[in-house]
Amino acid sequence: MTDRELLDLAIEARKYSYAPYSEFHVGAALLTKSGKVYKGCNIENASFGATNCAERTAIFKAVSEGEGDFEAIAIVGGKDGKELELCPPCGICRQVMTEFCDLDTFRIVLGDEHEERSYTLTELLPLSFEGMSK
Numbered sequence: 310m311t312d313r314e315l316l317d318l319a320i321e322a323r324k325y326s327y328a329p330y331s332e333f334h335v336g337a338a339l340l341t342k343s344g345k346v347y348k349g350c351n352i353e354n355a356s357f358g359a360t361n362c363a364e365r366t367a368i369f370k371a372v373s374e375g376e377g378d379f380e381a382i383a384i385v386g387g388k389d390g391k392e393l394e395l396c397p398p399c400g401i402c403r404q405v406m407t408e409f410c411d412l413d414t415f416r417i418v419l420g421d422e423h424e425e426r427s428y429t430l431t432e433l434l435p436l437s438f439e440g441m442s443k
């Protein structure tokens with residue numbers, strides 16, 4: 310699957326985003342090494358700390374179904390009724406990716422309907438804490 314195709318699936322996933330408080334809607338599509346895709350969206354809560362990001366929704370869906378080998382994740386986001394804007398993953402999501410994904414080969418694909426760019430975890434979270442996990 311190309312990065313473009315994965316981003317298009319993230320755009321699809323964003324349709325289900327539940328974000329009545331921030332009005333910032335995020336979609337993610339996580340590709341496993343076996344070629345399956347798990348989609349996720351952000352799900353907010355009146356108690357703001359209970360909000361779950363799109364990336365973690367997708368990763369937790371996959372891990373809870375026994376998946377553990379991941380190739381890439383595409384992420385898109387933007388405000389209600391506005392153009393998509395670059396949506397780099399938050400720090401907590403980067404840390405969660407560090408738990409399950411290879412630091413140098415897993416691709417984090419960002420973009421919109423027109424362009425895509427990809428980063429490694431080492432680039433987005435240098436010197437990450439892995440003490441307990443690897």
Ligand code: THU
Pocket residue numbers: 328331333334335350351352353360361362363364397398399402
């Ligand atoms: N959000 C994500 O879904 N992923 C991120 O990596 C950054 C932030 C969501 C959380 C919240 O619902 C909204 O975007 C505004 O912060």
